[in-house]
Amino acid sequence: MRNAPADLDEVTELYLYAWNDSSLYHRHAQPIIASLAKKKAEGEYEKAKAAKAFEHLMDTAAKQYRREFKEGTFSPATRRAAAAETLDHYSDEITERARDFRKAAAGKAKPAKAKANTGRRPAMRWTIPF
Numbered sequence: 001m002r003n004a005p006a007d008l009d010e011v012t013e014l015y016l017y018a019w020n021d022s023s024l025y026h027r028h029a030q031p032i033i034a035s036l037a038k039k040k041a042e043g044e045y046e047k048a049k050a051a052k053a054f055e056h057l058m059d060t061a062a063k064q065y066r067r068e069f070k071e072g073t074f075s076p077a078t079r080r081a082a083a084a085e086t087l088d089h090y091s092d093e094i095t096e097r098a099r100d101f102r103k104a105a106a107g108k109a110k111p112a113k114a115k116a117n118t119g120r121r122p123a124m125r126w127t128i129p130f
Helices: 007-018 023-043 046-069 077-106
Strands: none
Touching: 007 023, 007 046, 007 077, 023 046, 023 077, 046 077
16 A cells, blocks of 8 residues: 555546645745746756655645545555646746746846735726816
8 A cells, every 4th residue: 555556536636626726826836836936047946856845735735635525535646646747737837937037137136926816806996087
């Protein structure tokens, strides 16, 4: 059981759960993506370590899934495979942010932070004609 292969249905379930949960994205995935982008911009990026970072996200997602649905124990192999899928999914975003970090470093300006979608509508501004 310890070296059991990953079940593809469970990998897909965990990956989609983590991908579609906004709190996991905002609290865990965004900081991981930003950190990996910075490392890639500095030339310190290692794919194995990047996958390990997403394994922590999958561990958190598995715990949250178990709390929410009262079932579903994901094996370590399943969580690793879901982490690899997640890394593949976010690799383009990591590359784009790394490019932004390099551009900002060349211009000595801080890169623009991605705006978090808070789900609130923007404040309405009323103009009163006189």
